[in-house]
Amino acid sequence: xxxxxAPLHIxxxxxxxxxxxxxxxxxxxxxxxxxxxxxxxxxxxxIPLMGVMAAFIFAAQxxxxxxxxxxxxxxxxxxxxxxxxxxxxxxxVMTAVIALQALLFQDGGLVVMGANILNMGLITAxxxxxxxxxxxxxxKAVKLGVAGxxxxxxxxxxxxxxxxxxxxxxxxxxxxxxxxxxxxHALIGVGEALITVAALSFIMQTRPDLLGxxxxxxxxxxxxxxxxxxxxxxxxxxxxxxxxxxxxxxRVAIDMGFIDAGQDAPYSIIPxxxxxxxxxxxxxxxxxxxxxxxxxxxIMVLVGRGLKAKS
Amino acid sequence: MPVTHIQNTFTQxxxxxxxxxxxxLHFSYPDGHAALHGVSLKLCSGxxxxxxxxxxxxxxxxxxxxxxxxxxxxxxxxxxxRLTRDNLPAIRAMVGLVFQNPDDQLFSxxxxxxxxxxxxxxxxxxxxxxxxxxxxxxAVKMTAYKDRLSHHLSVGExxxxxxxxxxxxxxxxxVLDEPSAGLDPRAxxxxxxxxxxxxxxxxxxxHDMALVKELFPRTIVMDEGKVVADGLTQDILADEAFLNxxxxxxx
Amino acid sequence: xxxxxxxxxxxKESFLHKLDPRVKVLVTVIFIVSNALLPDGAWLAFILAWxxxxxxxxxxxxxxxxxxxxxxxxxxxxxxxxxxxxxIPGEPLYTFNFLSSQLTITDNGLLRFVSILIRSxxxxxxxxxxxxxxxxxxxxxxxxxxxxxxxxxTIIAFLYRYLFVMTDEVFRLIRARESRSGGVAxxxxxGGVLWRAKIAGNMVGQLFLRSFERSDRxxxxxxxxxxxxxLYTLNAHEMKxxxxxATAFAIxxxxxxxxxxxx
Numbered sequence: 017x018x019x020x021x022a023p024l025h026i027x028x029x030x031x032x033x034x035x036x037x038x039x040x041x042x043x044x045x046x047x048x049x050x051x052x053x054x055x056x057x058x059x060x061x062x063i064p065l066m067g068v069m070a071a072f073i074f075a076a077q078x079x080x081x082x083x084x085x086x087x088x089x090x091x092x093x094x095x096x097x098x099x100x101x102x103x104x105x106x107x108x109v110m111t112a113v114i115a116l117q118a119l120l121f122q123d124g125g126l127v128v129m130g131a132n133i134l135n136m137g138l139i140t141a142x143x144x145x146x147x148x149x150x151x152x153x154x155x156k157a158v159k160l161g162v163a164g165x166x167x168x169x170x171x172x173x174x175x176x177x178x179x180x181x182x183x184x185x186x187x188x189x190x191x192x193x194x195x196x197x198x199x200x201h202a203l204i205g206v207g208e209a210l211i212t213v214a215a216l217s218f219i220m221q222t223r224p225d226l227l228g229x230x231x232x233x234x235x236x237x238x239x240x241x242x243x244x245x246x247x248x249x250x251x252x253x254x255x256x257x258x259x260x261x262x263x264x265x266x267r268v269a270i271d272m273g274f275i276d277a278g279q280d281a282p283y284s285i286i287p288x289x290x291x292x293x294x295x296x297x298x299x300x301x302x303x304x305x306x307x308x309x310x311x312x313x314x315i316m317v318l319v320g321r322g323l324k325a326k327s
Numbered sequence: 328m329p330v331t332h333i334q335n336t337f338t339q340x341x342x343x344x345x346x347x348x349x350x351x352l353h354f355s356y357p358d359g360h361a362a363l364h365g366v367s368l369k370l371c372s373g374x375x376x377x378x379x380x381x382x383x384x385x386x387x388x389x390x391x392x393x394x395x396x397x398x399x400x401x402x403x404x405x406x407x408x409r410l411t412r413d414n415l416p417a418i419r420a421m422v423g424l425v426f427q428n429p430d431d432q433l434f435s436x437x438x439x440x441x442x443x444x445x446x447x448x449x450x451x452x453x454x455x456x457x458x459x460x461x462x463x464x465x466a467v468k469m470t471a472y473k474d475r476l477s478h479h480l481s482v483g484e485x486x487x488x489x490x491x492x493x494x495x496x497x498x499x500x501x502v503l504d505e506p507s508a509g510l511d512p513r514a515x516x517x518x519x520x521x522x523x524x525x526x527x528x529x530x531x532x533x534h535d536m537a538l539v540k541e542l543f544p545r546t547i548v549m550d551e552g553k554v555v556a557d558g559l560t561q562d563i564l565a566d567e568a569f570l571n572x573x574x575x576x577x578x
Numbered sequence: 579x580x581x582x583x584x585x586x587x588x589x590k591e592s593f594l595h596k597l598d599p600r601v602k603v604l605v606t607v608i609f610i611v612s613n614a615l616l617p618d619g620a621w622l623a624f625i626l627a628w629x630x631x632x633x634x635x636x637x638x639x640x641x642x643x644x645x646x647x648x649x650x651x652x653x654x655x656x657x658x659x660x661x662x663x664x665x666i667p668g669e670p671l672y673t674f675n676f677l678s679s680q681l682t683i684t685d686n687g688l689l690r691f692v693s694i695l696i697r698s699x700x701x702x703x704x705x706x707x708x709x710x711x712x713x714x715x716x717x718x719x720x721x722x723x724x725x726x727x728x729x730x731x732t733i734i735a736f737l738y739r740y741l742f743v744m745t746d747e748v749f750r751l752i753r754a755r756e757s758r759s760g761g762v763a764x765x766x767x768x769g770g771v772l773w774r775a776k777i778a779g780n781m782v783g784q785l786f787l788r789s790f791e792r793s794d795r796x797x798x799x800x801x802x803x804x805x806x807x808x809l810y811t812l813n814a815h816e817m818k819x820x821x822x823x824a825t826a827f828a829i830x831x832x833x834x835x836x837x838x839x840x841x
Contacts, residue, residue, distance in 0.1 A: 027655050028705070029698025033614040051727050060807040063729070064434065064800060065793040067736020072789035074737060075744035079752070079785070081771075081778035091782060100786065112733040120586055120714060120738075122651060122705045125698075127610045182658060187694055189661035196658075207775065214779015215786060223787060396798050416804060424802040430743050431795040436715040436735055443812055448804030456812060476715070478742040492803065 024092070024136050024174050024201075025117065028125030032185040039181065040130030046138050047111060050104040057104075057235070066105055070112040073097055076215075077113075081207070090204070091211045092174070094137055095144025095167040099216065102232035103145040103240050110137030135177045139247060140170035144212075146244010149236055156220060160213050166244070167212035171205035172198060173251045180254075198255055345369045346406055346500050346528045347393065354388060354399030362388040363399055364552040370500065370528055377539040377560065378532040380549035381574035386532040387427075389549070390502050393530075394422040406499050420449050423493025427505040429485035433477045438469070438488055441477060445496040463495035464488075467521060483514025487521060494525075501529040507538050536578035540564060548573055584741060586709040592639040594711040598821040599720035605828040606708045610701040612832045616839040618693040623839030624700070630831060631703045638711050645703035645710075659694045663687040714738055719813035732809055740792075747788060751781045 031039075054062065073093040080090050093113075098106030114133050117123040124132045147166035151158050175197040182188040220227055227233050347370040354363040362385045370376055378386050391397040393405075395415050403410040405421045426432050435441040442463055446456040464470045467487040472480070480488060486506060493501065506522065507515050515538075522529070522542060533539060539546055539560060546563045548556040550573045556563055563569070567577055589595075594602070609630070616623050635644050668686030675681075709717065718738070722731045755777060797805075 025655075027698050028610045028701035029613060029694055029696075030655060030659060031614070033611065036614065047727075047730075051729055054729065060801075060805070061793070061797045063732055063809065064736065064796040065790070066729075067434075067733045068740055068789045068793040068796065070733050070737035071740035071744045072786055074741055075748045076782045076785055078745065078748050079778050079781050081774040096782075108730065108733060112730060112737050115730075116734055116737050116741075118705075119717060120584070120709055122702050122709075125610065125701060126607055126705055127614060127701070186690070187659045187662065189665040192661045193658060210772065210775030211779045211782055214776045215782035218780050218783025219786060222783070223790075226790065391798065394802055396801055416806070419802060419804050422802075424799075426795060426799050426802075428795065430740075431792060432799045434736065434739060434796045434799065436718065436739050440715070440811070440813075444800070444805075445803040447810040447812055448806070453812060453814065476713070477739060496803065 024132070024178050025114075025124030026128045026132055026135075026178060026181070027122075028127050030125075030185065030187050031128045031131055031181055032187075033127075035181050035185045036128050036131060039128070039134050043130040043133045043138065046107065047133075050107045050111075053104045054108060062105065066101070066109050066112075069097065069101055069105075070109045070116075073109060073113050074116070079211075081211075090207055092136060092140060092171060092208055094140025094174070095148075095163070095170040095208070096212045096215060098141035098145035099148045099163060099166075099212075100219065100226065100233055103141055103236045105232060106141040106145065107138055110141060113137075131178075131181050135174040135181075139173045139177060142240070142247050143170040143173055143244045143251075145236055146240045146242070147248065149238065149244070150241040152234060156217075160217055160220075163216050164209040164213040168205035168209040169248055169251065171201050171208045172255075173247060175201035176251050176255055194255065344371055345404070346372050346374070347530065348402070348404040349389075349392075350402040350404075352389070352392060352399050352401035352403065354392065354397060362552055363392075365401070366549070366552070366554055368547055368554055368557060370530060372499075372528055373526075374545060375522075375529050375543050376531070377543035377546045378530055378549065379534070379536070379539060379546060379575060380555075384549040384573075385552040386549055387504060388552075390424060390504055390530075390532060393500070393502055394419045394424055396424075416449070420445075420496050421499045423490075423496060423498030423501045425489050425493055425501070425503045425506070427508060429482065429489040432489040432492060433480075433485055436476060438464075438475045438477060438480075439473050441488065442473075442491050442495045445492060449496060459495040459497070463491040466494050466525065467491045481514070483510050483517060486510065486514070486518060490521070490525075494527075499528060501525070501527050503529065503531045503533075505533055505535075506531060507533060507535045536564070536576055540578045548575070550574070584745070586706075587713050588640055588644075588710045590639045590711075592637060592711065593824075594634065594638040594707075597711075597824055598815050598817050599712050599716040600723050600815065600817070601821050601825050602708055602712050603717065603720045603724065604825060605832075606704050608829060608832055609704050612836055613697045613701050615836060616693075616697065619689045620693075620839035623835050624693075624696050626835050626838060627700050630835070631700060631707070634704070634707055638707060640707075640710055645706045648706050649699055649703045651702065655698070656695055659691055662690045662694070666690055716813075716815070719811075719815055722811065722813065723815065728809065728811075743792075744785070744789065747785060748781075751784065755781065 054066075073096075076091050076093055076096075094106070094110050097109050100106075101109060111133050114124060114137050115129065118126055118129050118132065144163070144166045147169070148159065148163050151162045154162075176194070179188070179190075179193045179197040182193055183190045216227070225231065347368070349366055349368050352363050352366040353361075355361040366385070366389055378389075380386055388397065392399055392403055395403075395410050395412075395418055405418050408414055408418065408421075410418050433441050435444060439460060442460045443456050446459040451459065460473070461470070464473055467490050469484065469487055469491060472484065472488065477485070477488070490501075490503070490506075503522075506518055510518060519538060519542060522531070531543065543560055546556070546558065546560040547554055548563060548569075555573060556569065564577055570577055609627075613627060616627070631645060632642060635642050635646075638644070663683045664681050664687055666684055666687040668684035668689075670682045671685055671688060673680060673682045712720075715735070715738070718731050718735050721734070722728065
């Protein structure tokens, strides 16, 4: 569908009620903070600004560019929204977009909307803003580089969380859904990264004031660096573990009672189940790629912070 | 419809006759660009005045001063009330400002919500708000459009609803920015008839000189942040050299 | 230019159209929750739930198959659930070779897969019906009444209003891009992926700035009409007695569905 930039909009029926509720709780608590923080800091202009920005994100998701073989790159926009509007406002804007897509276009379900907001609106914004904020006083090139990586990782995080929720709901097999979702989104994320970088660089050139000192983008608390960092770390650590040792993750989930609670039609999971056609090699390739990029990113962030500390 | 003028001029101070009085208004934008250099003008009750001039002459900047969105140096009085921070809400109810792009003016999903926005924010009761909305829509002959969605309207319809959104506040002065821009001939004609019939003082900024000639007995010409002419439309339009000098054309 | 594709409301004079939007939102959500709660293979309950949808279609006067025709949109997502066919232990039904590996569909796997699809398919139909019989602004009012924070409903209202304006702008930008990207015969047109991504990114940046400036003008238009930081709305939807009856009736039916599904 025209409006669906990535297969992350989970329809109703694919998540169990328990998983849906857990996601709603996380989403509502986060939005509660987002709303009270925004209300505190709210300039009168923020209301129309956030409204029009939501329409902007919606419309920007329709701008695509051909990549290869009939596929095209799209924008999800969570990282971009958080970087230009600030994290809390970015989350609210993304929430409005996802809610409207579900309500008006059935692009994503209603009862699972909490999960969709969490995956596409909250996590993406936290990663996007957190990583960007960590280098916000660096040179333009560093900022753009990190923003691009953050955009890519935000899509990967959305995919990972979607996969985990599907698995906890008993809808998908863990050792298939994680590599499949992460593999597809590793590509989609590149489109996200390219558009985010190009858009930010355009804005930096034409209206540097919107991203500079005193802008909403610069006002976000430095704690976001830790929040974004922790979620990124989670994505980075859990993906290889889940793909390489799905049984391990399943054991953890069973021990913690997640699986029984999450799946309303409980069934035993076949131990040692593997699908040969995905193979160790495909997995390890994806993993190696992820680990490689992550290492580069961590180094970039550390170097960035080091440089900042000096100056 | 005939225009009603205030009758008892001699029992009131002179200024009360002026719906709008601007005195020596100066304004510079934060980037240092000076937009207004000492603008002064007066509008009497019932006046319908055209405001013309090239782009960048300061017309829009002036309009944004009339209900305090911008605050320059100088005096702005609406019906004898000096515009200050304290009486801003009252002034905003008295000056109906209609912006050029109706998509900016109509920001609510439905026509009703948009026309009700002004009265609601004046603190009127629900019944009053509903009555105001009905009256305003009737004044622009759009009663049947009350429950329509704004994005379903044509440009001409949007322009008329945009006018209704401020008429619902019962303003004593209507300020319109480029009302005829982007309209096809028929929509433009409907709008001209509407403006002619509205019994309200108005200041209309426009590039549409045919509209000026047809509708407004008095014209104010602005250029480079100053009023360069203020007089009878027929006199101003007759002076072709003057018009050319200020980037205007004879209709 | 105007995109009908974005209009989901179908004007009709029906009982469902007349119902208070709160009722419709509540019943839709409860119905979808109920679907999620039905156990796998509760065939009778699934059939009754489907009848519920069909009857709702009929009452709406939109035609018995109105939502059916539009309900395929969730199907591509079914791909993600396909693994349960093979992964759940049970009696083997069918074994085939796929990319040199042997896959066995089990009866329990099939049961779960079909159940997931049915739940999703029923739920999406109800959501389609909701927006077909409720004007979107009324839906926003319903959310307001149902205690969704005003800041969110306001953003959604602005989003809905400017969706149309913005997509017009996007299509103008895309048309401008296309009209300038002519190809020369025999030569590959356009640059590499990076270059194309940069063009798309510039368009996004362009759109952002236009939106930003527009929000400034909208703010002026709001201030000019008395806005001072607090928004007032007037959306008196009054619950009539038939609204209450309809809610109770629908919830009763859904409850019976749950009981039957668990027998």
